[in-house]
Amino acid sequence: MSEQSAQHDQVMAAVDLGSNSFHLVIAQPFQGDIRTLEKRGQKVQLAAGLDANGMLSEEAQQRGLLCLREFAQRLQGMDPARVSVLATNALRAARNRQQFIDRAEQELGYPIEVISGREEARLIYLGVAHTLADDRGQRLVVDIGGGSTEFIIGERFEPLELESLHMGCVSFTQRYFVDGNITEASFDAAVAAAKQELLNIETNFKQRGWHNVVGSSGTIRAAEQAIIAQGWSSEGISRAHLKKLRKLMLGFDTIHDVDLPGIKPERRQVFIGGLAILQAVFDTLGIEQIHYSDGALREGALWDLIGRSSHENVRERVVSSMAERFHVDMAQAQRVDATARALLRQVQSSWGLQDHGWAAWLSWGARLHEIGLSLTHSGFHKHGAYLLQHSDLLGFTRQGQTALSMLVRSHRRKFRLAEFDAVSNQWRAHFIRLAVLLRLAVVLNHSRGAHEVPVPELAVDDTRIELSFPSAWLDDHPLTTQDLNMERDYLAAAGFELHISG
Structure with a gap:
């Protein structure tokens, strides 16, 4: 095999079907690390298509399918064992998720797997941990997504506490900023609701403790980029920065008017909901400073693919x-x-x-x-x-x-x-x-x-199964013979033919 072919065989991909955006990252292992070859992302806002009954609208499904159709072109021909396609909160919540998944798998050509909130948190931590120095001391990781927010306390590459709360930038923007209107009262209501959610984890997380706080994904990245664009800091998010961002955001009448340098246009319309959650996180958990990490769910999914063939x-x-x-x-x-x-x-x-x-x-x-x-x-x-x-x-x-x-x-x-x-x-x-x-x-x-059991010879042809035992073994073990005859009846009812000899 040529060196080029060997490198191609090592290429892997992770697709993150988030509540706000879909992301694709293609990479390959390289000297104990992961080398990113390509990244793509599209604002899909799947969570915005969920109605009061938890049904995903056809319009939202079409946005997702169109994005996956484009991703499929880049994934074509890749080994399915090296492709991870993960869906998060919007599809966890959607009552008709299987309808979308069936259609999406046809477009993408790879199986789509819905992960739990705690599994999402684990993968986020894995992605973040591999972007940071391998030092000792517990860290808190916060990831504000479109429909849920994940909290993890971990040390080095090991998560110690994992939680996922039902609040995200898309869902909170829809719920508390009615018709897109931005008011001080609506912002305070969103912060209060987020604080109520945080009561579920506050005591346990504070007892665990941490030395530093790391943020990942869109809302926290957008907040840091806005802070940098305003010239307030070169990195990180502090309480003072949040106070200034709040004032800037309340200066806009609606989410459609939001125009902050550093925040991408597709992020501006859901930033207010994410900022309210971030404010609540700072207040409830007593955080003074958050540093941003590029690692997130999709990077964690890549490391998880590598870890499945190792001690990890x-x-x-x-x-x-x-x-x-x-x-x-x-x-x-x-x-x-x-x-x-x-x-x-x-x-x-x-x-x-x-x-x-x-x-x-x-x-x-x-x-x-x-x-x-x-x-x-x-x-x-x-x-x-x-x-x-x-x-x-x-x-x-x-x-x-x-x-x-x-x-x-x-x-x-x-x-x-x-x-x-x-x-x-x-x-x-x-x-x-x-x-x-x-x-x-x-x-x-x-x-x-109680006695040694030989492994019989087994041959199959679709639903026909032939088991062959050593000569006279079945005669010497009548109870096993009886069990196999009963199993033959069970399998026959399911459409399989079991033939036993020996």
């Missing part, structure tokens, strides 16, 4: 933590894991499971398939699925948590394929096949190590 893989840590927290029998989990992966190796090519880390997903499902036993034995697969669906699993997107919960939910008893409809269309068939492999591994290890 947060998903591995989370799976291990969940297993420990719910007292999983690790010896049994490891037996099922080893069998499942051995079966996968035999059918990777036939079932199209070579790429995208399918082995990791199967392993996570195997290691967590019994977490529901910590609650009750009756229907424990259902309880385990509920825990995975509704816990904060850092490193996993909403769709990822759903898929993992479906693996656990379907590892025993009836195999209902309709439940996988909640998984992205692009990966639904793959996760169903992973579930089949997990089911077989669980059946084969029902003895829980």
